[in-house]
Amino acid sequence: MQYYGPVNFLPLDIHAWIIASGHEVTVEGAMLEIVPQNPHVGAIISGVDVNTIGDKDFAEIYRAWLDHGVICVRGQDLDMPGFLAYCRHFGRVKPHLVKRTRDADYPDITVMGTNKRKPDGSLDKSVLTRGVGWHTDLPWDQEICKATQLYAVATPSRGGDTLFTSMYVAWDRLPAALKERVANLKAEFVYGGRKKPHDDFLTNEDRARPPALHPVMRTHEETGRTSLYVNPFHITRIAGLADNESDVLIEELSSHLVHDDAVYRHKWQTGDIVVWDNRCCLHSATGDYPPEEDRVHWRVTIMQ
Numbered sequence: 651m652q653y654y655g656p657v658n659f660l661p662l663d664i665h666a667w668i669i670a671s672g673h674e675v676t677v678e679g680a681m682l683e684i685v686p687q688n689p690h691v692g693a694i695i696s697g698v699d700v701n702t703i704g705d706k707d708f709a710e711i712y713r714a715w716l717d718h719g720v721i722c723v724r725g726q727d728l729d730m731p732g733f734l735a736y737c738r739h740f741g742r743v744k745p746h747l748v749k750r751t752r753d754a755d756y757p758d759i760t761v762m763g764t765n766k767r768k769p770d771g772s773l774d775k776s777v778l779t780r781g782v783g784w785h786t787d788l789p790w791d792q793e794i795c796k797a798t799q800l801y802a803v804a805t806p807s808r809g810g811d812t813l814f815t816s817m818y819v820a821w822d823r824l825p826a827a828l829k830e831r832v833a834n835l836k837a838e839f840v841y842g843g844r845k846k847p848h849d850d851f852l853t854n855e856d857r858a859r860p861p862a863l864h865p866v867m868r869t870h871e872e873t874g875r876t877s878l879y880v881n882p883f884h885i886t887r888i889a890g891l892a893d894n895e896s897d898v899l900i901e902e903l904s905s906h907l908v909h910d911d912a913v914y915r916h917k918w919q920t921g922d923i924v925v926w927d928n929r930c931c932l933h934s935a936t937g938d939y940p941p942e943e944d945r946v947h948w949r950v951t952i953m954q
């Protein structure tokens with residue numbers, strides 16, 4: 651059987667029948683299928699090869715990304731130049747502050763999950779737990795980091811998922827008094843925050859960087875929506891408050907960040923490209939995969 655038209659416009663029962671009957675579906679024209687994973691955050695996209703993507707398909711992907719905050723484009727076969735070319739559709743790429751995990755030939759790409767063993771053979775936990783804990787990427791940079799894009803090169807047999815949540819939801823559900831209190835406040839961020847996890851990824855010079863200051867309530871440059879911009883991982887203090895007051899407010903805000911019904915858990919498949927919007931989403935690696943198995947991603951940072 652051949653069906654000529656977009657798969658996602660098929661009535662559900664016909665679609666199910668085509669899949670169940672094992673008939674090949676030939677589709678001409680728009681082939682993108684966008685399947686939301688949660689009412690607030692996350693969508694999975696299939697039916698596109700990003701190596702040869704045209705403007706129309708990219709515009710649809712970009713729109714879906716703004717709408718869902720996080721999208722996964724499934725089943726991609728990329729080399730590093732191809733991945734970078736696709737990333738540049740989203741914006742300007744910037745090499746990550748952590749130099750020791752940059753790829754030697756393509757320093758705009760960070761390679762995550764390799765070199766898990768120290769010279770003495772013991773496990774380097776900082777590699778396994780990189781990204782564990784709710785955070786946005788690069789809030790410690792003065793420039794706003796628009797997006798992070800990960801390409802799955804190797805996926806473990808179990809564990810190693812990534813969690814995402816919406817900071818639009820966190821803002822919308824914040825008690826009115828708290829909204830009013832933080833509306834004009836700014837937060838200070840440094841790499842690793844107060845607890846300094848993963849500090850050993852940095853050079854001394856990087857450790858000495860001054861904190862970056864960003865508004866706690868932010869308006870998204872493209873969607874116009876309001877979100878909460880704090881994370882317990884990288885924040886050091888709320889500017890202008892006494893230490894104790896700042897700590898209490900950080901704790902209070904942190905307790906309002908994650909709502910279970912607004913969490914998307916991404917289960918990786920090799921060939922997935924996942925891109926998230928750091929302006930309105932938090933993410934956390936789960937880090938719970940067998941350490942003897944490979945979980946490798948190429949990672950690119952995209953600035954506003």
Ligand SMILES: O=C(O)CCC(=O)C(=O)O
Pocket residue numbers: 762780781782787798800810811812933934935936947949
């Ligand atoms: O490995 C992951 O699941 C996410 C790691 C992370 O936080 C990042 O790449 O920014």
Ligand SMILES: [Fe+2]
Pocket residue numbers: 781785786787933
């Ligand atoms: Fe991250």
